[in-house]
Amino acid sequence: MSESLSESSCEACREGAPVLSDSEINELMKEIPSWIIHEEDGVKRLVCSFAFSSYRDSLDFTNKIARMAEDEDHHPEIILEWGNVTISWWSHKIKGLHKNDFICASKTDNIFKSSG
Numbered sequence: 001m002s003e004s005l006s007e008s009s010c011e012a013c014r015e016g017a018p019v020l021s022d023s024e025i026n027e028l029m030k031e032i033p034s035w036i037i038h039e040e041d042g043v044k045r046l047v048c049s050f051a052f053s054s055y056r057d058s059l060d061f062t063n064k065i066a067r068m069a070e071d072e073d074h075h076p077e078i079i080l081e082w083g084n085v086t087i088s089w090w091s092h093k094i095k096g097l098h099k100n101d102f103i104c105a106s107k108t109d110n111i112f113k114s115s116g
Contacts, residue, residue, distance in 0.1 A: 019044075019096030028102040035105050037097075038088070044097050045077075045090040046105045050112050055082045057115070064111045072107070074100050 020028070025037065025044070035048045052058045062080045065087060069075045077088040087108055089101040 017091075017094050017098060019091075019094050020098060025097060028099070032102060032105045032109060034109065043090060043095045045088045046097065046101050047086065047088045048105065048108070049084055049086040052083050052085070052115075058083060058085050061085050061112065061115050064115070065108055068107055068111060069104065072100070072104055074104050076104065076108075 029035070029037070032046070032048075035046045038045050038047045050061060052061060058080055062078055062085055065076065065078060065085075074089075074091075079086040079088075087105075089104050089108075090096065091098040091101060
């Protein structure tokens with residue numbers, strides 16, 4: 001049985017690494033159903049917003065995501081607002097989606113679930 005996304009670790013993503021195909025993306029999306037794919041300037045990104053009851057809770061979640069991103073050496077765009085945090089994962093070097101993005105999205109979901 002293959003390792004779940006949240007149990008995987010990011011691999012170094014080199015410039016020129018292939019972006020995931022649409023079929024690979026569709027398969028991996030099954031593991032992170034709350035995420036959407038948003039294309040910006042021709043670059044596909046995984047995006048999800050998370051709701052909180054206070055700014056403090058939003059900030060705490062943001063800090064947990066930042067620590068995980070440092071551990072994985074893969075860094076998202078994070079938009080912090082009162083009661084809401086929006087996370088976008090994509091691989092800057094390849095201007096698209098890599099398995100690393102799905103791994104980090106899954107880990108983001110787990111952090112959210114454990115924040116409640």
